[in-house]
Amino acid sequence: MSFFERVVDWVVALMDVIGAPGVGAAILLENVFPPIPSELVLPLAGFAAQQQKFGVVEALVWATAGSLAGAWLLYGLGRAFGAERLARIADRIPLTEAGDVHRAVAWFDRHGAKAIFLGRLVPGVRSLISIPAGIDRMNPLTFTGFTLLGSAIWNTLLIGAGYLLGTRWFLVEEYIGVVSKVVYVILVGLAVFVLWYLIRRQRRAAHAAAGVGQDEDD
Template structure:
């Protein structure tokens, strides 16, 4: 056994079981799925994988390679989803969404054209955006090679930080989750403020009859 799992939630226990059964590839699989299903938190899985490595369940380099590969695979699936959705379909969807304008899509595309590479790289190190940033990359048909390299680089940094934390903290690996929760709360708060501000501005514009295109 990697560790006692009684105090872990069902998702974390499942991740532990998978790593015990498959070793490094199990850690990579959980991280690939984490990209697609947010209830699988990398902030728990990665320190757990590091702790498992410290107990000799698998090698440290092995788990770093597998988790980074898992990150890339999960990101590519979402990239494919964005490419499948496409610009035209996205515009039709946005045109039907209250308080949204098609010109919002144009501005987002212009921003991504300028900052897409940095967004993909740094986005891999920000909770929530870790997964979501792959979709606009697919929408904008970023070069797959560039996308893979940037995703792998950003993911390797994020994964290494959390895996090493679990490796060196050992039995105290759970401390990582406490600090990660603070970071996630800050990100969620910033997003909530941005959304509320956007809605407030659009409601005001609608009231003044300025909601055009």
């Protein structure tokens, strides 16, 4: 049995046992355990609603509640870790420095609300975006509001698609899976760029230090 089939069986069993709250529980786990994809759970919930196992609005409410609970859990982890501790770790890691963390936090201060809202609509990012919000200690009300808004839109689109597609609900996961792969490629590209930038910065710093040393010898 494939991973896809095991997840489907588990979600179906969960919804059969506890109904719509099972959708919320599955989405909560999806936030902290990404291998359980919301693009699989939510369309399946829409199909279950079409089969009148529970109401579509009920599914949406529980899914959004699960999204918020999972987001708050990751936000709490980021907040507990904190920017200062992360900065101290960055100082010990080759190529990075505390200033990198402070610049990232400053960026999140300026664009955090938009990042939270848009991040909740991007596969592969929607869960993890809560961690930098916690590190930045974003205003809890702002975090909650934009998380709810982004999550409600995402959940509505996927549950609605599953409801309309019926027995073909699995097509949603197939199409969004393509988007997820594109996002992962972009993220890998960004990681490579950041690594290149850090190596280049370190080499420049080494050349500058060598130049200063030569000037002092002269």
